[in-house]
Amino acid sequence: MDVESARRYTKSEDVSSASSFSQKRCISWFREYTMPDDPDMLGPEGMEKFCEDIGVEPENVVMLVLAYKMNARQMGFFTLSEWMKGLSELQCDSIAKVQQKLEHLRNLLSEAQTFKGIYRYAYDFARDKDQRSMDMETAKVMLQLLLGKHWPLFAQFAQFLEQSKYKVINKDQWCNILEFSRTISHDLTNYDLDGAWPVMLDEFVEWLKIQRGEGVTSLESRGS
């Protein structure tokens, strides 16, 4: 086995970067970013260097997709097993190969079903693992990253969160924000206040209606 892969390694080195995927090369590439005292964990510094190497800003949404592919548990870290899972799936073992895949990764964002998966994954990925819910600052950054460009009401929603008393967002609220951004029209006419939406979104709709000067039905007057 060792002999076999070593031979392939030398061979591909000789031919070109377009050669087939090598696990060994992938592992040694990983090691370039890790510290000797913890060789199986790629930490924040390594991450920075990795981003630099592939020429992507750490805040770029494509990094989130990559993490999703690796099923990385914690933002800012890749474990060796995560790295290997993701990159072997993408068949990447070098800087150049990853760079070639970036476009493909970006395209994943426009597939509705995959995007939903990425969106839900992002919650647990970015959340402080000591807490059940995501703190508001992180949530706002992540929402900006994921929905900022495509959801016309995002700016208003961010403003709403700014003035609200919410300190955290729970998973249910998080998931329903995507649902809301996908199904509710810009004029809010298809929003059902008596529906199953989380109260946070009810309040957002009320707030937005008042902002637009059409706030007639207040939550309080409704069947309370």
Next chain:
Amino acid sequence: MSLKPKRVDFSQTWDILQQTVKGVITLADVPRSTWNDRFTDVYSLCVAYPEPLADRLYDETKHFLDDHVSELLLGVSKQGDASLLQAYHSAWTEYSQGIDYLHQLYLYLNQQHIKKQKTTEAEIIYGASCAAAADYQEQMEIGELGLDIWKRKMITPLKESLVSLLLAGIHGDRLGKARHATTDVICGVIQSFVRVEEYKKKGQLDLYQQIFEEPFLEDSGNFYAREASELLQKSDVSYYMEQVSWRFSQEELRCQKFLHSSSAPKVRQCCQEKMVAAHLSWLHTEADVMIENERRRDLSFLYPLLRPLPSGLAPLIRKLTAHITQQGLRAIGTLQGDNVHTQFVESMLDVHTKYYELIKAVFKGDQAFISALDKACSAVVNHQPASRQPARAAELLAKYCDSLLKKSSRGTTEGDVEEKLARSITVFKYVDDKDVFQKFYARMLAKRLIHQQSQSMDAEEAMIDRLKQACGYEFTNKLHRMFTDMSVSADLNTKFSSNLREREGQGQKQLGIGFGVYVLQAGAWPLGLPPAPGPFHVPQQLEQSIQAFETFYHAQFSGRKLTWLHPLCQGELKLNYLKRPYLVTVQTYQMALLLLFEQCDTLPCKEAAMSLGVSQEQLEKHVVSLIDCKLLKKSPDGELGEETTLMLNLDYSNKRTKFRVTAALQREGPQDAETTHRSVDHDRKLYLQAAIVRIMKSRKLLRHNQLVQEVLGQSKITFAPSIGMIKKCIEALIDKQYIERTANSSDEYSYVA
């Protein structure tokens, strides 16, 4: 006379018979013997030998009647329009009577010959058995034949003129111009239309309805439409309704007088349509003003007019609801002063009684109006003056009950109190937040029981029973347990003192003081643990009693833990250092403080606080009321502080020798109310979450709206949760992973086992 069939000469017999027939039909005098002979003749003809002559007899008779009626018609129509009705009526009276007799004369023919041929009832119902029967000219019994002939030969040619005369006659009656004589005639003529078809098995009223009722209803409709528009032009709504009601009752009488009973509802409907339904929107607009000004007389006219119409009363009910709500809010909107609770409940009851009586008197106690009253009262009682501020009804009502059940110097009799409490249940039923009421009520009841402030235990118990009736056992469970604790404690105290006497008998030391204890179950009583900053030093005079009781109690019930709630206790002290002895009732802390002065006459605050084991702040609270009632003096004057010295007032005097020092802690502050509301809110969230989990556990899968409905249904007995609150509880449970949203539907939940 022989009944045996024999040869009969038809022409000869018929000639004789015909004479009698003529006599009978014109009601001439027919001697009995002749009648009998002709009766036999009919028989002989029917059974004649060799050939029965019944069919021939039938044909001849029919022919004769045809001629007779044609003759009568000539006579009647000769009279001209003026007395046509009269003439028709008298002809009919004679003929209908005559044909009746004739029918009897032909009894044998009718019964033996015709009956056989008659189609059976079953055939009428299920259709003739063969098609040929339709062509066959069926023979009828003579009475029926006569009526049929009358219909064809008399009514058919005359019907137009008859009916127009009838309508003119009834019109005259409506205008009050009818003469009595014509009434009978009109009535008789109309009756004849019914009578001639009465024998039929089906469609008896067809002729009546077709030739008379239809034009009559049309004519009436026109008349009342005209009448209504004339009235509208010259009168206001009150007069209009009065006239319409009068018209209705008149028309009803007219129906009874002239028409067949089946017409009455049709006529009523016709009148309603033209005089009420056609002007409905106008009446509704007027009704708003009537309700606004509570014009009872007008409304009691309006109600019966609108009631029969399908959508007649709905706007009235809506308006009344709005009106009562408005009046109610006005009544309770401006309450001020110390006894807001009394004002609130009594104004509310006044409003309720006033409108209940109005509805009973004006709207005949109509259930729809009663529910309007309920809706309005409920809106008023649960009105939130400002959003996010809880409605105060529950608290005020509890206070009201408290003020009635408490001992008071005011001279209200027990009967009065009972009645007021019974009436307060009316308001209670409208309160949405029954759980809030329960919390407040329990707290106040606890105070009354502990401080022995109840006017009467019977009244207390009766009230709890009323609440139980209104809300169920669950609701009053804790209140009942509080009650039981009181009586159990009384027994316990008796046992305790006999136990003490026994011990005395055994030579043990006496306690030297009277000592009574209430043992209250922690779960049932709304009593918080004392906010103890440090352990309170029980005065040594009490120590022994406490120990004795604890020993006694633990011997009875091992494993139970006793917590002493000193702030709720009180003691009676006898002051012997003054000119007269006084008996003073004080709270435990105050008693402990006063007992410190057994050994000295002056004491610095700091030292007092230390000996009692309470904070300076707490001490001050108790000292203030003792200084206020002048039992203690302080030096220097001014604010109390650690350095202030307290002195026994040796010059104290009071007209009374037995009195109570009001304790600082007994008054209910606004914070207390807020705490109660907060704890209720907390309880509600738990209650709702429990309800949601219960429902989801049994249903596994449920849509959002169904779940909300079920939760509302379960909680409505004790409170009305807002949708928002339910949603928050659902979200909390999603977060806690008791339930989850189903993957394929956005508004469905499933239970997570």
